[in-house]
Amino acid sequence: MVHQYINNGYHIVLDVNSGAIHVVDEVVYDVIPLFEKHSSEEITGLLREKYSEEEIREAVEEVAQLKKEGSLFTPDTYEAPLIDFKKRPTVVKALCLHIAHDCNLACRYCFAEEGEYHGRRALMSYETGKAALDFLIANSGSRRNLEVDFFGGEPLMNFEVVKQLVAYGREQEKLHDKHFRFTLTTNGVLLNDDIMEFANREMDNVVLSIDGRKEVHDHMRPFRKGAGSYDLIVPKFQKFAKSRNQEKYYVRGTYTHFNTDFSKDVLHLADLGFKQISVEPVVAEETDDYAIKEEDLPVLFKEYDDLAAEMVRRNKAGNGFNFFHFMIDLEGGPCVYKRLSGCGSGTEYLAVTPWGDLYPCHQFVGNEKFLMGNVHDGVVNTGLQEEFKCCNVYAKEKCRDCFARFYCSGGCAANAYNFHGDILKTYETGCELQKKRVECAIMIKAAMAEQED
Template identity: 75%
Template sequence: MVHQFKNNGYDIVLDVNSGAIHVVDDMTYDVIALFEDKTSEQIIEELGDKYSKEELKEAIEEVQELKDNGELFTPDNYEGYITDLIDKRPTVVKALCLHIAHDCNLACKYCFAEEGEYHGRRALMSYETGKQALDFLIANSGNRVNLEVDFFGGEPLMNFDVVKQLVEYGRSQEKIHNKKFRFTLTTNGVLLNDDVMEFANKEMSNVVLSIDGRKEVHDRMRPFRKGAGSYDLIVPKFQKLADSRDQNNYYVRGTYTHFNTDFSEDVLHLADLGFKQVSVEPVVTDPKEEYCLTEEDLPKLFEQYDKLAAEMVKRKKEGKDFNFFHFMIDLEGGPCVAKRLSGCGSGTEYLAVTPWGDLYPCHQFVGNEDFLLGDIWKGVQKTDIVNKFKKCNVYSREKCKNCFARFYCSGGCAANSYNEKGTINDTYDLGCELQRKRVECSIMIKAAEADMESGTEEE
C-alpha cells in the first residue's frame, strides 16, 4: 500500500507497510500513481504529454528498483504477527492512572470528568488506597522493571500530601522488587507553588500543564466555578516550571473546540510565551454540545495544521523551534511493532484506578459500570473485558485496514470509538480525518528538516 500527498511544496510518497518515505519530483510522483495498475508502455503513453520518453523510462526503472528493494509497494506481513502476539504474549500491567482526586477547582466546560466527579461522587484517594494500587501494580507487572504512574484527576494537587506520600512509598519499593517508577503529574496549575515545583522537579519524570492557548480562548472554556478565568493565574507559574525543567520533560496541553478552529494561533501563542513542548488537541464530546467539532470544520482544521507545519519549519530555520506533540513521529526507530499495532495498551497494560480503588481500562472509561474490571484488592475479575481490549488493534477495526496512517495512530482511541459507535473496535471518524492530516504534516516537516541538514531547502 502506497500513500501519496503534496504538502507545502513537497511531493511525498509513503510506503505504508515498510514505513519508507520518499520525497520525489513531479514526474516520479505521477509515475508511482500509475505504477501498480499500468504497464511501462501505458505509463509512458499516458504521461507522454508532460514528460519525455527517456525521462519516463528512467523514472520507471527507479521506481521498480525501489520496489525490488522493499521500499515501495511492500506486502503487509503484520496481520499474522498480531495474531501470534494476542495468543502467546502474557499480559502484564505496566502503567496506572491514579485518580488521586475526583474533585477540581475549575469548571472546564468540555471536561469528560464532569468537574472531576466522573459520573459519581467527589472523593480524594487515601494513602492506604494509593499504596494498595502501587502494590497491585508491582504484583501484576511480571518481570517488567520500568513502571509508570500518572497522578491524575480532577485536580491532583488538591490531594498533594497523598501524592508525596505515595511517591515516597513507591521509591521505597524499587530496590526490594527490582522496579523503577516513572511518576508523572497532570495539573491545571491553580495550586502550583514553589514547593510543588521543587517536588515535581525532583520526582516527576513528566508534568502535563493544562492551558488552551490565548487568554480569551482559555478563559472561555477553563473558568473557575464562579466564572472568572484562570489564564492570568496559571501562565506565570507554568512559565516558571517549564524554565525550571530546562524546557524538557513537560508539556503544555490544550484543547481546541468549534469556538477556536483557528487553533494554530493558540499553538503559536503558547510557543511565543516561551513553551518549547506544546500539545493542543481536538475536543471529543457529545455532538449536541455547541463547542463540538463538526465535519464542516474539517477544511479549516486541515488548513490550520498545514499553516502550523509551515510556520514550524520557518521557526526551525530561525532557531526558534518548538515541539508540537501531534507532529512528533519517529520515522526510523519509532514504537515497537506491538505498540504500532495495538496502541496505548488500555484495558491490558494500562489501567485507571478510582479514589476508592476500582479498576477501569483507562481514565476515559471511569464511571461507566460496563467497563468496571475489578479493584486493586481482588484484582482484575472481568477478564472477558480485558480480552476484548487485548484483541483491539488495527486489524480488528475494519476502517483501519486501508488507512495509510494506521501504523502511526494504532487504530486510534478505544474510548472515542466506544462513545461514538458503541464498540471499541470501530473508529472515531472525525478524529481519523485529523490524524491523517497530522501524519502528513509530520512527514513534511521531517522532509524539510532533512533539506535543512543537507542545505538544499528552497528559499
C-alpha cells in the same frame, strides 16, 4: 499499500508497510500510481503530454529500483504475527491514579464532569494508593520500568497523598528491583514553589493544562464562579517550564469549534516561551455547541498545514518548538506490533478510582460496563480484558486499509465506544484529523532533512 500526497510543496510518497518515505519529483509522483497496473509503454503513453519520454523512462526505472529494494509496494506481513503477539501473557505496566475526583475549575468540555466522573467527589486515601502500587508491582511480571500518572480532577487538591505515594514507591523500587516513572497532570491553580521543587525532583513528566490565547483559555477553563484562570497560571507555568530546562513537560490544550484557528493558540504558547506543546481537538457530543463539526474539517486541515510550515520556518531561524502531534519517529519507536495494537488500555494500562476500582482507562471511569475489578482483588472481569486485548487495527474494519495505522494504532477505544457503542469501531472525526497530522509530521521531517543537507 502506498500513500501519496502533496504538502507545502513537497511530493511525498509513504510505503505504508515498510515505513519508507520518499520525497520525489512530479514525474515520479505521477508514475507511482500507474506502475503496478501498466507497462512502461502504457505509462509513457498516459504521461507523454506532460513529460518527455526520457523523463518518464528514468522515473519508471527509479520506481522499479525502489520496489526491488523493498521500499515501495511492500506486502503486509504483520497480521498473523500480531495475533501471536497479542496471545502473550498480560502484564500491567502503567496506572492512571485518580488521586482526586474533584477540581477547582469548571472547564466547559471536561469529560470528567468537573472531576466527579459520573459519581461523587472524593480524594484517594494513602491506603488505596498504596494498594494500587502494590497491585502494579504484583502484576508487572519481569518488567522493571513502571509508570504512574497522578490524575484528576485536579491532583494537587490531594498533594499530600501524592507525596506519600511517591515516597512509598521509592521504597518499593529497592525491594522489588523496579523503577517508577511518575507523572503529574495539573491545571496549575495550586502550583507553588514547593510543588515545583518536588515535581522537578520526582516527576519524569508534567502536563500543564492551558488552551492558548487568554480569551480562548478563559472561555473554556474558568473557575466555578466564572472568572478566567489564564492570568493566574501562565506565570507559574513559564517559571515551571524554565525550571525543568524546557524538558520533560508539555503544555496541553484543547481546541474546539470556537477556536478553529487553533494554530494561533499553539504559536501563542510558543511565543510565551514554551518548547513542548500539545493542543488537541475536543471530543464532544454533536449537540455540544463547542463540538468539532464536519464543516470545520477543511479549516482545521489548513490550520495544521500552516502550523507545520511555520514550525519549519521557526526551526530554521533557531527558535523552534515541539508540537506533540507532529512528533513521530520514522526510524525507531515502538516495535511494529506495539504500533498496531494500540495504547494498551484495558491490558497494560489501567485507571484507578479514589476507592480503588479498576477501569480500562481514565475515559471509561464511571461507566459500570467497564468496571474490571479493584486493586485488592485484581482484574476479575477477564472477559473484558480479553476484549481489549484483541483490539487492534486488523480487528477494525476501517483501519485495515488506512495509511496511518502504524502511527495511530487504531485510535482511541473510548472515543470509538462513546460514538458507536463498540471499541472496535472508529471515531471518524478523530481519524480525519489524525491522518492530516501524520501527513504534516512527515512533511516536517522531509523539510528538516532538506535543511540539514
